[in-house]
Amino acid sequence: MTTETTPPATTPVGSARPSPAAPAPDTATAPGAERSTRPSRRGRAPRRRTLAPGRRLPASRLVGPALFLALWALASAAGQLDPGAIPAPWTVLRTTGHLWTDGTLPTDVLTSLERAGYGFALGLAAGVVLALASGLSRIGEALIDGTVQLNRAIPTLGLIPLFILWLGIGETFKIAIIAIVVYIPIYLNLHSALSGIDHRFVELAEVQGLSRLRFIREVVIPGALPGFFVGLRLGVTASWLSLVVLEQINATSGLGYMMFQAQNYGRTDIILVGLLIYGIFGLVSDSAVRLVERKVLSWRRTLNG
Numbered sequence: 001m002t003t004e005t006t007p008p009a010t011t012p013v014g015s016a017r018p019s020p021a022a023p024a025p026d027t028a029t030a031p032g033a034e035r036s037t038r039p040s041r042r043g044r045a046p047r048r049r050t051l052a053p054g055r056r057l058p059a060s061r062l063v064g065p066a067l068f069l070a071l072w073a074l075a076s077a078a079g080q081l082d083p084g085a086i087p088a089p090w091t092v093l094r095t096t097g098h099l100w101t102d103g104t105l106p107t108d109v110l111t112s113l114e115r116a117g118y119g120f121a122l123g124l125a126a127g128v129v130l131a132l133a134s135g136l137s138r139i140g141e142a143l144i145d146g147t148v149q150l151n152r153a154i155p156t157l158g159l160i161p162l163f164i165l166w167l168g169i170g171e172t173f174k175i176a177i178i179a180i181v182v183y184i185p186i187y188l189n190l191h192s193a194l195s196g197i198d199h200r201f202v203e204l205a206e207v208q209g210l211s212r213l214r215f216i217r218e219v220v221i222p223g224a225l226p227g228f229f230v231g232l233r234l235g236v237t238a239s240w241l242s243l244v245v246l247e248q249i250n251a252t253s254g255l256g257y258m259m260f261q262a263q264n265y266g267r268t269d270i271i272l273v274g275l276l277i278y279g280i281f282g283l284v285s286d287s288a289v290r291l292v293e294r295k296v297l298s299w300r301r302t303l304n305g
Contacts, residue, residue, distance in 0.1 A: 087269040095269040111253040119178025120239045127186030135194030148187055156181050174246040181242040185234035193227025229293040236285045240278055
């Protein structure tokens with residue numbers, strides 16, 4: 001009886017059987033794959049997305065006025081504007097030169113600056129004092145805030161006839177009206193900033209045992225400065241807006257008086273000269289307040305900064 005034996009499996013020469021102890025190479029850990037997933041040292045890091053407006057453009061506030069002047073000049077050169085109603089920019093510049101050489105414009109400009117300066121100084125002082133008294137004391141708030149809100153609801157220019165009867169037709173009533181127009185926005189914004197100070201800072205100052213003076217210097221003033229500067233900007237603009245109307249009432253000099261006289265003679269170029277000077281004064285004063293605000297509040301990190 002013969003038994004058949006199965007010959008053992010043979011491996012072809014030149015081929016190697018994989019060892020069961022050696023795992024198959026993983027594609028995820030292969031050197032090539034590792035190089036593809038590892039960030040290149042020479043490559044740039046991914047740029048983080050920013051939501052901020054970006055860096056401030058140089059002289060950005062002059063872009064709008066420059067574009068307006070360019071469109072005005074193009075429309076005048078193309079004959080799209082009536083020279084009798086809206087003179088060309090070069091006509092207005094020529095008129096400005098004539099008024100300056102005649103000595104009329106310097107006198108009117110100085111008079112307007114003097115009126116606006118006195119009125120603004122009185123309004124600034126009144127607004128700050130009333131806001132501090134009302135914002136730091138409940139008794140002061142009860143006595144002052146309601147009266148200021150009532151004054152705000154009354155049209156300030158509607159007080160002109162009453163102030164003329166009280167103070168006369170001279171310069172005093174003009175300065176008083178400018179002061180009222182200025183102090184209202186300063187008071188409102190400063191009072192709102194004082195009321196909006198976080199009460200936790202007050203509690204921290206009480207725990208630290210700060211005196212009343214140190215509390216005002218270290219907590220109240222830094223917390224109220226942003227609102228104060230907003231009111232200051234509005235007050236500066238309001239002084240120029242009210243001056244346009246006041247200088248047309250029984251005045252013998254000033255930009256408003258110059259514009260009123262030009263209206264009687266149909267000189268639209270002189271009227272535009274006055275309006276442009278008012279606009280330049282407003283832009284320069286607002287930019288000056290912004291500059292001071294940026295210096296004083298340099299510790300803040302804001303979108304504007």
